[in-house]
Amino acid sequence: MPSLLEVRDLEVKFALRSGNIKAIDGVSFQLDPGERMGLVGESGAGKSVTGFAIINLISKPGFISRGSIHFEGKEISAYSFEKMRKIRGNRISMIFQDPMMTLNPVYTIGFQMIETLRAHRDMSKSEARAIALEKLKLVQMPSPEKRLDQYPHELSGGMRQRIIIAISLLADPAIIIADEPTTALDVTIQAEIMDLLQELCEKQKMGLILITHDLGVVSQVTEKIAVMYAGKIIEYGPTETVVHHPVHPYTIGLIGSIPGSIEPGRDLKQIPGMMPTLTNIPPGCAFNPRCELAADICTRQTPVLEEKQNGIMAACHMK
Amino acid sequence: MIAFIIRRVLQAVVVMLVISLVVFAIKNQFGDPVRDLVGERVTPEERQQIADKMGLNDPFFVQYGRFVKNAVTQGDLGRSFLYNKPNLEVIANHAPATIELVLGTALIIIVLSLPLGVYCALKPRSWLSRFTMSFSTLGVSMPVFLTAILLIYLFAVHWRILPSYGRGETVDLFGNGIWMTGLLTVDGLKHLILPCISLSTLMLPLFIRLIRSEMMEVLETEYIKYAWAKGLSPRRVWLVHAFKNTLLPVITVFGVQIGIMFAFTLLTELVFQWPGMGFMFLEAVNRADLSLLIAYLVVVAALFVVVNTVVDILYGFINPTVRITGTK
Numbered sequence: 277m278p279s280l281l282e283v284r285d286l287e288v289k290f291a292l293r294s295g296n297i298k299a300i301d302g303v304s305f306q307l308d309p310g311e312r313m314g315l316v317g318e319s320g321a322g323k324s325v326t327g328f329a330i331i332n333l334i335s336k337p338g339f340i341s342r343g344s345i346h347f348e349g350k351e352i353s354a355y356s357f358e359k360m361r362k363i364r365g366n367r368i369s370m371i372f373q374d375p376m377m378t379l380n381p382v383y384t385i386g387f388q389m390i391e392t393l394r395a396h397r398d399m400s401k402s403e404a405r406a407i408a409l410e411k412l413k414l415v416q417m418p419s420p421e422k423r424l425d426q427y428p429h430e431l432s433g434g435m436r437q438r439i440i441i442a443i444s445l446l447a448d449p450a451i452i453i454a455d456e457p458t459t460a461l462d463v464t465i466q467a468e469i470m471d472l473l474q475e476l477c478e479k480q481k482m483g484l485i486l487i488t489h490d491l492g493v494v495s496q497v498t499e500k501i502a503v504m505y506a507g508k509i510i511e512y513g514p515t516e517t518v519v520h521h522p523v524h525p526y527t528i529g530l531i532g533s534i535p536g537s538i539e540p541g542r543d544l545k546q547i548p549g550m551m552p553t554l555t556n557i558p559p560g561c562a563f564n565p566r567c568e569l570a571a572d573i574c575t576r577q578t579p580v581l582e583e584k585q586n587g588i589m590a591a592c593h594m595k
Numbered sequence: 596m597i598a599f600i601i602r603r604v605l606q607a608v609v610v611m612l613v614i615s616l617v618v619f620a621i622k623n624q625f626g627d628p629v630r631d632l633v634g635e636r637v638t639p640e641e642r643q644q645i646a647d648k649m650g651l652n653d654p655f656f657v658q659y660g661r662f663v664k665n666a667v668t669q670g671d672l673g674r675s676f677l678y679n680k681p682n683l684e685v686i687a688n689h690a691p692a693t694i695e696l697v698l699g700t701a702l703i704i705i706v707l708s709l710p711l712g713v714y715c716a717l718k719p720r721s722w723l724s725r726f727t728m729s730f731s732t733l734g735v736s737m738p739v740f741l742t743a744i745l746l747i748y749l750f751a752v753h754w755r756i757l758p759s760y761g762r763g764e765t766v767d768l769f770g771n772g773i774w775m776t777g778l779l780t781v782d783g784l785k786h787l788i789l790p791c792i793s794l795s796t797l798m799l800p801l802f803i804r805l806i807r808s809e810m811m812e813v814l815e816t817e818y819i820k821y822a823w824a825k826g827l828s829p830r831r832v833w834l835v836h837a838f839k840n841t842l843l844p845v846i847t848v849f850g851v852q853i854g855i856m857f858a859f860t861l862l863t864e865l866v867f868q869w870p871g872m873g874f875m876f877l878e879a880v881n882r883a884d885l886s887l888l889i890a891y892l893v894v895v896a897a898l899f900v901v902v903n904t905v906v907d908i909l910y911g912f913i914n915p916t917v918r919i920t921g922t923k
Contacts, residue, residue, distance in 0.1 A: 333823055357829075365826035372824075377817035382839050382915060391835075392825045427915040443825065 278349065279306040280450055280483055281330070286343035286353075288322075288329050290554075297554050299325045299338065301507040304581075307451065310481040312474070314494030314515065316530070317504035318551050323487045326504070327453045329353075330485075331364045348450065366396040369444030371454040371473075375436035375461075379428035385439055386424030389446060396447050411442040415472060434465035441473065451483040458493065470497055491534055495519045503527050506552055506562035509581060513588035523590040525567050561593065569594040599911050607904040614896040615666070619659050622889045672890035677882045682890035686872060690894075691774045692762055693871030696863070697856050699791035704799050712806025713841070716814065717833060719807075728807075731800030739859070743793035743866040750789060758786050760868035790867045794860060798852055805848060810841040843914050850906025854899035 288300035300322045307313055315323045328334045330345060332353065345353040352363065364370075372378040379388060389408035390401055397404075405424065412420035415438045428436060437457060444452050454473065458466035474497045477484045486498055494501055494515065501518045503511040503526065511524040522528045532545035549566040552558060558565055564574040571594060579591040629642050629651065637645075646652050650661060665671040672682045715724040734742075751759030763786035768774040777783025813819060814837055822832045861873035868874070872891065879887040911917045 331824065333820070335820075361826050361828065363826070364824055370821075370824040372817060372821055374817065378821045380818045380822070380836050380840070382843070382913070383836075391827065391831065395825065395827050395831070429916050440821075 279346075280309045280311075280348065281307040282344075282346040283326075283330065284344045284346070286326070286329060286345065287341045288325055288334060288338055289341040291337040291339065294555075296341070298341075299507055299554055300329065302343070303504075303507075303509050304343075305502050305509065305512060307483050307485065309450065310477070310483060311500070312477055312484040312486065312498045314498035314501045315485060315487045315504060316489065316491055316494055316501055318489060320551060320553070321504040322507040323489075323504055324455050327370070327455050327485060327487050330453060331368050331370065332360050333364070333370075362396065365392055365444075365449075366447040367449050368451045368453065369447070369449040371437075371440055371444050371452060371457045373456040373459055375433050375440055378440055379436060381428055384425055384427055385431075389424070389439075389443055392443055393446050407446060408442070411445045412439070414445060414476070415439075415442045417442065433461055434469065437461060437465075437469055438472070441469070441476070445476065445480070448480065449482060451485065452477070453485045453487070455487045456489070457486075459488070459490075466493075473497070491519070491530055503530070506557050507554065508562065508591065510563070510592070511588065511590045512581060513586070513590075517586045517588055521586055521588070523584045523588050523595050524563075524592050525569055525594070526563050527590075529566075561591070596911065599917070600908055603904050603907050603911075607900045610900050611897060612663070614900075615663060615893055616659060618889055618892045618896070619662055620655075621892075622885060666893070672893060673886040675879075675884055675887040675890075677879060677884040677887060682887050683894075685875065685887060686890060686894050687773055689870060689872045689875040691768075691776060692869060693857065693860050693864070693873060695776065695778055695787065696790055696794065696860055696869060696871060697853065699787050700794040700798070700856060701853055703791055703795040704802055707795075708799055708802035708806055712803045713810055713833070713838065715803065715807040716810035716841075719811070727803060731803050734796045734800040737796060739793055739797055739862045740866050742796045743789070743863060746789050746793050747866070757789055758782075759789065762786050762870060790863050790869055793866070794856065794863045797859065798856065801852070802845070802849070806841060806845055809844055810837060813837045813840045816840075839913070843910065846906060846910050846913065850903045853906075854902045857895055857898050 284304050286303045289296040289298055317323050340353050344351050390404040393404040409420055417438050458469050498515050501515050502509045505526050511527045529547035560575040561579050564570040573593050579593045581589050581591045584590045584595055629646050675682050675685050678685045711727050715727055718724055747759045750757040762777045764780045764782040765775040765777045766779050768776040822836045864871045864873035876891050
């Protein structure tokens with residue numbers, strides 16, 4: 277089966293006055309139809325930039341400087357604006373982090389749903405409204421008919437995120453990219469939204485790229501994981517294996533820092549130090565200053581992502 | 596929505612009361628109306644009698660109450676001795692000229708600042724944007740009277756294509772002699788051009804800059820980024836999603852500025868010998884017609900309050916979040 281999305285050797289740079297900075301450095305992964313993948317890492321690791329790079333919507337002054345993105349068999353990274361526009365919100369939808377900021381405050385929910393459909397399909401407003409209503413029911417929105425005529429500020433954060441999920445479903449996309457979709461929500465709502473997202477993806481055979489720093493969420497929802505550190509993927513494999521038998525010291529540290537992964541009453545493990553800023557990534561393995569296993573080679577040579585045990589790919593000299 | 600409108604109107608009434616109180620207090624502090632009326636050669640006893648008759652010896656708030664009562668029930672704001680007519684009638688005769696001047700200026704500002712401001716926000720690096728921005732700095736820093744004299748020199752003296760003073764030919768709008776309009780004759784419109792341009796030079800750059808910076812800010816928001824992610828066309832993102840949010844703060848400022856413009860016409864009216872309220876005000880100052888001055892201040896304040904109230908209500912219609920807080 278050909279993969280739905282194949283990102284190969286993606287590099288994203290930001291053009292600053294002091295020169296170009298690499299935010300993403302040689303990221304490769306692929307997604308099969310209906311497959312759910314987690315993109316995990318600390319803030320600033322390049323997860324969101326990777327997500328936005330797929331639909332070519334990186335904030336200025338960022339740009340794709342190398343690599344390719346194949347979607348449904350076509351190379352889309354160099355598409356014109358108009359060709360790319362037809363993919364956005366249509367074949368690949370996005371869900372943003374903060375539902376309080378994502379909807380335009382001065383237009384009704386119905387207005388914002390209908391316009392999305394009509395940007396991609398040639399249909400009347402009433403046809404579009406009917407589909408919008410159907411999708412609101414799909415995300416289990418209470419009294420969906422009423423919501424269409426309401427403004428965003430009349431709804432709670434959880435409801436707004438349901439609406440955004442409904443908007444992302446409007447055109448029956450092949451992939452949904454969800455950028456920290458539950459970070460801004462209450463814990464109880466978080467679980468509801470994640471369950472909903474997982475259920476919808478399974479039912480509708482949609483691919484999901486879940487961008488998050490929450491390994492717990494990823495392990496429940498996704499089938500595979502890519503762990504990012506300082507703009508690179510450093511571990512990539514089936515969720516089950518990565519969570520229970522991680523290879524890279526960074527991933528081991530991340531999993532060790534989840535509450536519940538060790539016996540109660542003991543201090544949680546921490547990874548010492550901070551992720552380097554993009555302007556000042558150490559030579560060799562970017563993780564070496566924080567790594568317990570770091571040896572001489574780690575400061576001299578950048579490790580490549582290669583197959584280790586259990587079919588996991590990891591970038592580490594010591595394993 | 597109705598509750599919101601009622602609330603705004605009540606607020607406006609309170610504001611008017613406060614303003615009239617301040618203005619009335621000023622009147623009490625300046626000059627002696629009895630001396631203005633009868634001159635020097637009257638005995639103190641007679642003066643006292645006249646003052647009693649006019650109610651000038653009553654307590655302040657009794658006088659103020661009478662002033663408000665006369666103003667509200669009879670529309671009586673006193674009598675101008677300069678024109679020897681009721682103040683309100685004098686002002687009503689001069690108001691149309693000023694109102695037309697402000698309307699023409701507002702029109703110029705809206706028609707030019709919206710497209711230019713939006714364009715400068717969307718294409719900040721283009722040469723037209725750079726030109727507009729530097730030219731607008733020039734516009735802001737030039738005083739109105741200088742711009743006006745420059746315009747008169749160029750268009751009226753040098754090229755001789757536009758008239759330099761007065762309102763030109765006017766016609767009676769309602770047929771009752773109150774509203775003489777210059778908007779319906781070619782000559783009247785020609786006379787309107789230069790004063791409107793010179794009055795707009797002050798506010799136009801301000802609005803271009805305001806719209807530009809508001810729009811740039813809106814373009815950076817999450818919901819605009821989301822609009823792109825939904826695959827909307829640039830036209831739709833810019834003109835539907837960004838534009839309406841840009842307008843919200845601009846509308847409020849516009850309301851205040853239109854109000855201020857009624858006061859700012861003073862200089863323009865002087866330079867162009869425009870027979871409006873500002874011109875009348877200057878005459879009243881020259882001749883120390885205190886009663887007319889007070890009436891003018893009250894009327895201008897009322898115009899200001901009315902314009903702002905209308906704009907606020909308009910704002911409530913455009914911004915859905917205001918409506919809700921208003922009805923709660």
